Amino acid sequence: MSLLVSDLGCLRGGRMIFSGLSFEVAAGELTVLRGPNGAGKSTCLRMLAGLIPVTDGTVTLNGASLGADHDAVQEQTSYAGHLDAIKPQMSVAENLRFWARIDADGPQADARLADALDLWHLAPLADRPAFACSAGQKRRLGLARLSLSDRPLWLLDEPTVALDRDAVALFARIVQAHLDAGRMAVIATHIDLGIKAARDVQIRPATAPGAAPDTAANADRDPFGGDWT
Numbered sequence: 066m067s068l069l070v071s072d073l074g075c076l077r078g079g080r081m082i083f084s085g086l087s088f089e090v091a092a093g094e095l096t097v098l099r100g101p102n103g104a105g106k107s108t109c110l111r112m113l114a115g116l117i118p119v120t121d122g123t124v125t126l127n128g129a130s131l132g133a134d135h136d137a138v139q140e141q142t143s144y145a146g147h148l149d150a151i152k153p154q155m156s157v158a159e160n161l162r163f164w165a166r167i168d169a170d171g172p173q174a175d176a177r178l179a180d181a182l183d184l185w186h187l188a189p190l191a192d193r194p195a196f197a198c199s200a201g202q203k204r205r206l207g208l209a210r211l212s213l214s215d216r217p218l219w220l221l222d223e224p225t226v227a228l229d230r231d232a233v234a235l236f237a238r239i240v241q242a243h244l245d246a247g248r249m250a251v252i253a254t255h256i257d258l259g260i261k262a263a264r265d266v267q268i269r270p271a272t273a274p275g276a277a278p279d280t281a282a283n284a285d286r287d288p289f290g291g292d293w294t
C-alpha cells in the first residue's frame with residue numbers, strides 16, 4: 066500500500082500556489098502537511114482527494130493514477146475538510162446512517178453506524194438534531210464519517226479545530242489504530258498529534274521570483290478560470 070506524490074503543482078485563479086511537491090506515504094504511515102496560512106495545505110489535500118484537477122505532477126495511490134484512474138483513487142480515500150458536510154435538520158444518527166449507506170448496505174451499514182457512535186462518543190447525542198450540536202460535537206460527527214467505510218487513505222484538513230483536549234486525544238487514538246491496521250493518512254494541522262510514524266512535509270507558497278507562471282499562457286489549464294469559488 067502506498068501513496069506517491071511526485072512533483073505536484075497547483076495553479077488556481079491564474080496563480081501558482083505551490084510546485085515541485087513530492088512525498089511518499091507507506092502502509093502504517095502518517096504524513097503531516099505543514100506550512101503557513103495560505104501555503105496550500107488545503108489545496109493539496111483537495112487535489113489528493115480528486116476534488117481539484119492536478120495541474121502538474123502525478124499522484125498514484127496503490128498503483129492507480131489520479132489522472133487516468135480518477136474513480137479508482139477516489140474510492141480508496143476518505144476526505145474530511147473544513148466544512149463537515151453535515152445535514153443540519155437530520156439527527157446525529159441519521160447523518161451517520163446516510164453516510165454509512167454510501168459504502169455499505171442494510172445490516173453492515175447499521176453495524177458501522179453503531180460502532181461509530183460508540184467510537185466517537187456520540188451515542189448520547191444520537192437523537193439530537195445536528196443543528197443543535199456544538200462546534201466540537203459537529204466536528205466529531207464529521208470525523209465519525211471516517212469510521213463508516215473501510216477506505217485505506219484518510220485525507221484530513223485541520224481535523225482538530227473546535228475539539229477539546231479529550232476529543233483531540235480520542236481522535237489521535239483513532240488515527241493511530243487506522244495506521245496500526247496498515248492504512249495511511251495525510252493530515253494538515255498546526256498542532257502535534259503525538260502520533261508515531263508521522264512525517265512532516267513542508268508546503269511553501271510559490272512566491273519566489275519566476276515561480277508565478279505566465280497566466281495568459283496557462284489560462285486554459287486553470288480549472289477555475291479565475292473564479293474565486
Ligand SMILES: Nc1ncnc2c1ncn2[C@@H]1O[C@H](COP(=O)(O)OP(=O)(O)OP(=O)(O)O)[C@@H](O)[C@H]1O
Nearest residue numbers: 077078082101102103104105106107108292293294
Ligand atoms: N478557489 C480558489 N481560487 C483561487 N485561489 C484560491 C482558491 N482557494 C484558495 N486559494 C488560494 O490558494 C492559496 C492556498 O490556500 P489553502 O487554503 O490551500 O492554504 P492553507 O495552507 O490550507 O492555509 P490555512 O493554513 O490558512 O488553512 C491561498 O493563497 C488562497 O488564497
